Amino acid sequence: MLTVHDFETAARAKLDPVHADFIAGGARDEITVRANEAAFGRLQLLPRVLRGSAVRELDIALLGSRASMPILLSPTAFHKLVDPEGELATARAAAAAGAIMIVSMASTVAVGDIADAVRAMGADAQLWFQLYIQPDREITETLIRRATDAGCSALVVTVDSPVLGAGERNRRNGFHDLPPGLRCENLVDLRDGERGHVRQIAMSPELNWQHIDWLRRTTSLPIVLKGVLHPEDARLAVRHGVDGLLLSNHGGRQLDTVPATLELLPEFVAAVAGRIPVILDGGVRRGTDAVKALALGASAVGIGRPVMWALAEGGEDGVRRLLELLRDELDDTLALCGASRLADLTPELVRVPTWGPTPGPAVAPGADNRFGGVIE
Numbered sequence: 001m002l003t004v005h006d007f008e009t010a011a012r013a014k015l016d017p018v019h020a021d022f023i024a025g026g027a028r029d030e031i032t033v034r035a036n037e038a039a040f041g042r043l044q045l046l047p048r049v050l051r052g053s054a055v056r057e058l059d060i061a062l063l064g065s066r067a068s069m070p071i072l073l074s075p076t077a078f079h080k081l082v083d084p085e086g087e088l089a090t091a092r093a094a095a096a097a098g099a100i101m102i103v104s105m106a107s108t109v110a111v112g113d114i115a116d117a118v119r120a121m122g123a124d125a126q127l128w129f130q131l132y133i134q135p136d137r138e139i140t141e142t143l144i145r146r147a148t149d150a151g152c153s154a155l156v157v158t159v160d161s162p163v164l165g166a167g168e169r170n171r172r173n174g175f176h177d178l179p180p181g182l183r184c185e186n187l188v189d190l191r192d193g194e195r196g197h198v199r200q201i202a203m204s205p206e207l208n209w210q211h212i213d214w215l216r217r218t219t220s221l222p223i224v225l226k227g228v229l230h231p232e233d234a235r236l237a238v239r240h241g242v243d244g245l246l247l248s249n250h251g252g253r254q255l256d257t258v259p260a261t262l263e264l265l266p267e268f269v270a271a272v273a274g275r276i277p278v279i280l281d282g283g284v285r286r287g288t289d290a291v292k293a294l295a296l297g298a299s300a301v302g303i304g305r306p307v308m309w310a311l312a313e314g315g316e317d318g319v320r321r322l323l324e325l326l327r328d329e330l331d332d333t334l335a336l337c338g339a340s341r342l343a344d345l346t347p348e349l350v351r352v353p354t355w356g357p358t359p360g361p362a363v364a365p366g367a368d369n370r371f372g373g374v375i376e
């Protein structure tokens, strides 16, 4: 396993194709899924030389959490689909690497049990909790209480899902439910009937900023909004007292044909103007990808599918190796860029190609991409 793509290939060879499709897939034509990765390939790095440093500093402080690197685990549902230990394995690997893990509300191990497993290692759990605000306020409050009691140190509220994205691979494959024996453990006992069932997770098309105001009054944990794309919404989030933003298009799984997150980053960062941290996810597969996002103003990046692939390939050990690999690539890229600290990563390191054919992987027709072959 030398690259993230090696994990992807190995995972696909091991997994039920229906589950592999659930992980890799996106909404509709998957134009945004492809655009996310392609955008990184289009940007260039222009390094500085003779600024040597024997070691690089990769650690960060983010919303009261400390991490050994600016790569965090974005929330992904259903880890037991790919490994019998599920989120326990992922969380142990994240803790061993000193990385922040955002636990999905749709985890197949309860958030309290995940936190216990990390504490049992003697590690200081850096767990954040991802929340879909539920139409039933009491259910949302119970979920927040469960996450808070578990020791989670931030709430990541996903706001790009008023309705569930149309994963046509899942529809074609008839994948609508977890297999017998697996359930969303955070939802157990929250409603009569289907105990911990996926269908207990309701999408709330009625969500608006007042819900965020309510949440702000309800919890003292830092609130991160995940899935904000428009710079105007970034400004509104700051005004509503949000503590951080996760610039994300849900890995292309919600609204198809939205731009790559990397492409939106400069304008987004300008709108936020340093008032709160901006994290980016979507298509991060290489240390160079992380460096490009950090240079353009992200405080950290998140990875989604790579974690699922590594977990499928090798369980806890697989995720450990994935995180080591990305850490090594990040360190190596910093060295090659003449950077010894993350603060040395500035926009001048990054360039948009100004002539010639578009480098990097092909993008499907219709993909919105400012970086491709554009003369600026």
Ligand SMILES: Cc1cc2nc3c(=O)[nH]c(=O)nc-3n(C[C@H](O)[C@H](O)[C@H](O)COP(=O)(O)O)c2cc1C
Pocket (backbone or CB within 6 Å): 022, 023, 024, 036, 074, 075, 076, 077, 104, 105, 106, 130, 158, 226, 248, 249, 250, 251, 252, 253, 281, 282, 283, 284, 302, 303, 304, 305, 306, 308
């Ligand atoms: C299998 C899978 C499950 C996901 N589950 C969730 C989830 O439960 N909640 C959420 O907010 N985002 C979820 N996401 C989106 C990720 O948090 C993240 O935004 C996305 O995967 C990042 O793009 P990448 O996969 O290209 O790294 C999921 C993504 C995948 C691939």
Ligand SMILES: CC(C)CC(=O)C(=O)O
Pocket (backbone or CB within 6 Å): 077, 106, 164, 201, 250, 253
């Ligand atoms: C709706 C969730 C259960 C999972 C999710 O967000 C996703 O698969 O992208």
